Each structure stands twice: as structure tokens, then as C-alpha cells.
Amino acid sequence: MTVPSDHGVPGDIGSTIALLAGQDYLAGRELATVVFLALRMGRPLFLEGEAGVGKTEIAKALAKALDRPLIRLQCYEGLDISSAVYEWNYTAQMLEIRLSEAAGIRDRERIEGDVFAERHLIRRPVLQALEPSDRGPPVFLIDELDRTDEAFEAFLLEVLSDFQVTIPELGTIRAQQPPIVIVTSNRTREVHDALKRRCLYHWVDYPSAEEELEIVRRRVPGCNAALSRELVAYVQKLRGLDLFKNPGVAETIDWASALTELDRLALDPQAISDTLGTLLKYQDDIARIKGGEGQRLLSEVRAELLAG
Structure with missing residues (x-):
């Protein structure tokens, strides 16, 4: 199954890199290659990595670049079919039954046909992703799949294999054209091989210092150049520590934005202490950096930047 070449789908890897860069998403060649192949082959793309490294942003960037609808299924523990796929409008169905009774209709098959008509179907994200669109197949983001349970994961096998959903009362609903499916996982648990095989x-991974610096320049253009270099180098060193939760790229962008709002032109111990809550999200990590390790890292960053 292949994706049609129209609707703005890039024709090669270089075009894919440029497409994402146009939305300020910097993709290395390996990532751009797998994105290109997913688009051309019509295969779901499964992205794993630490929280905050930009997995979700890939789907957003693709939707904007290709001018496609973005349909997002945010996964969580206990997610079920009625929340993710469909449910029936019970109020409308009961009204349909009352009207049939008032009209004297006794044909059971006819009543069931009216009650379980598509007009009474409430479409949730999975069904919405299978619907046709004048703008081309949508980008369907299944975000943080690892938060769901194995039962829901098993249900998705039909969706990811054949881009279809079976509704007992209606039959099988199949996409005319497959959506662009992006599945993300923070690896809080292992996703089953059966699902991965379909993707x-x-x-x-976390970006290199050079890549992260370019991301900050694009996402926070008002950030001072010297400050950008310091804060990126500082974040890179933080990730080398044994923290409970390393800061992701999203936190780097937030930190750069916060320091810019405070009119900071360079890092100093007070600025770091005042704004650590935008960068680190666990008190033990914050206390560790405030407790002296943060000053050591700052001294190392300054020395390395001067030497470089």
C-alpha cells in the first residue's frame, strides 16, 4: 500500500528534511528517512524515546507542512473503545424507539436498522482518522501508547494493519486512503511485538548540542546568542547526571523563553536557581542542582565555552 504522490507528500529524503525544517523541526537524516518511508509506503511510524525529545512534534509538524487535519488520541490508563473509537448516542436511539412505537412500527429489523443507523454513531479519534478529507488523509497521532493496557493495544492491531474498524451493528468501516499514523511511546512499559511489526x-534520542542550539534559535529567536550557547551546554551536562528525570528539548525551549522574559543575557547562579522549575520537574533534582552541583556545572560550561 502506498501513499499517493499528491497532497504535498515529499518525493525524497532531502525534501522530507526541508518539509520538517519549514515547521522548525530539525530532523537528522535517519529520522527523515523513516518519516519519508512511512509516508511513501503507507505504514504507521512508531517513535520511542524519552519524554520531551520531540516525538509528538513530528506529527504536528507533518500536519502543518502537508496541510492535513491532525487527529490526536491521547492515551491513558483505562482508555477504552467508547472513548477512543466510537459509542452510540443512546439518547437519540431511545428517541428513535419512541417514535417507532408512536408510529405503530412493529418490524423489529426495521427498528434495529433505524436505531443503529450511522447518524446515531458518535465518532471518536480512531473513526475520525478513517474518514475521507478533501485535504488528504489526516495525520493520526496515537500519543503515549505505553500508558494504555494490552487489551487496547491488541484492539489497535486491526486499525494499524488494515486501517479499518469493525463495529458489530454496522460491519467494517475501512479508510478509503490510509491516514498518516504516528504512534509514540515513552517506554514506561514495553509495547507488544505484534504492534511494532505493523509499524x-x-x-x-536527545539532540546533539549543535542541533539543540539551532532548535533554540528557531523556537526562541529573541534569546541572546551567548545565553543560548550557555543554557544549551548546561542542559547537555545536566543530562549526563543521574537525575530522576532529564530535561527534554521542550524544557530547554521553556527555559530559554523564561530567561529571555527575565531579560537575562548570561547564566548566573541566581538566574539558574530562580528558573529551575521550568527545566526540572522533580524536587529532588531541583534540590540537588541548587545544592552546589549546579554551580559546578556552570563553571565547567563557562570554561569549555571559553576554551572552545
Whole structure:
């Protein structure tokens, strides 16, 4: 199954890199290659990696770049079919039954046909993603799949294999054209091999210092150049520590924005202490950096930047 070449789908890997860069998403060649292949082959793309490294942003960037609808299924523990796929409008169905009774209709098959008509179906994200669109197949983001349970994961096998959903009362609903499916996982648990086999796979790692600096320049253009270099180098060193939760790219962007709002032109111990809550999200990590390790890291960053 292949995706049609129209609707703005890039024709090669270089075009894919440029497409994402146009939305300020900097993709290395390996990531751009797997995105390109997912688009051309019509295969779901499974992205794993730490929280905050930009997995979700890939789907957003693709939707904007290709001018497609973005349909997002945010996963959580206890997610079920009625919340993710469909449910029946019970109020409308009861009204349909009352009207049939008032009209004297006794044909059971006819009543069931009216009660379980598509007009009474409430479409949730999975069904919405299978619907046709004048703008081309949508980008369907299944975000943080690892938060759901194995039963829901098993249900998705039909969706990801054949881009269809079976509704007992209606039959099988199949997409005319497959959506662009992006599945993300923070790896809080292992996702089953059966689901992974239906997808192309890529591990999204933290960016290099050079890549992260360019991301900050694009996302926070008002940030002072010297400050950008310092804060990126500082974040890179933080990730080398044994923290409970390393800061992701999203936190780097937030920190750069916060320091810019405070009119800071360079890092100093007070600025770091005042704004650590935008960068670190656990008190033990914050206390550790405030407790002296933060000053050591700042001294190392300054020395390395001067030497470089």
C-alpha cells in the first residue's frame, strides 16, 4: 500500500528534511528517512524515546507542512473503545424507539436498522482518522501508547494493519486512503511485538548540542546568542547526571523563553536557581542542582565555552 504522490507528500529524503525544517523541526537524516518511508509506503511510524525529545512534534509538524487535519488520541490508563473509537448516542436511539412505537412500527429489523443507523454513531479519534478529507488523509497521532493496557493495544492491531474498524451493528468501516499514523511511546512499559511489526520504528534520542542550539534559535529567536550557547551546554551536562528525570528539548525551549522574559543575557547562579522549575520537574533534582552541583556545572560550561 502506498501513499499517493499528491497532497504535498515529499518525493525524497532531502525534501522530507526541508518539509520538517519549514515547521522548525530539525530532523537528522535517519529520522527523515523513516518519516519519508512511512509516508511513501503507507505504514504507521512508531517513535520511542524519552519524554520531551520531540516525538509528538513530528506529527504536528507533518500536519502543518502537508496541510492535513491532525487527529490526536491521547492515551491513558483505562482508555477504552467508547472513548477512543466510537459509542452510540443512546439518547437519540431511545428517541428513535419512541417514535417507532408512536408510529405503530412493529418490524423489529426495521427498528434495529433505524436505531443503529450511522447518524446515531458518535465518532471518536480512531473513526475520525478513517474518514475521507478533501485535504488528504489526516495525520493520526496515537500519543503515549505505553500508558494504555494490552487489551487496547491488541484492539489497535486491526486499525494499524488494515486501517479499518469493525463495529458489530454496522460491519467494517475501512479508510478509503490510509491516514498518516504516528504512534509514540515513552517506554514506561514495553509495547507488544505484534504492534511494532505493523509499524516502521525509530528511537528518537536527545539532540546533539549543535542541533539543540539551532532548535533554540528557531523556537526562541529573541534569546541572546551567548545565553543560548550557555543554557544549551548546561542542559547537555545536566543530562549526563543521574537525575530522576532529564530535561527534554521542550524544557530547554521553556527555559530559554523564561530567561529571555527575565531579560537575562548570561547564566548566573541566581538566574539558574530562580528558573529551575521550568527545566526540572522533580524536587529532588531541583534540590540537588541548587545544592552546589549546579554551580559546578556552570563553571565547567563557562570554561569549555571559553576554551572552545
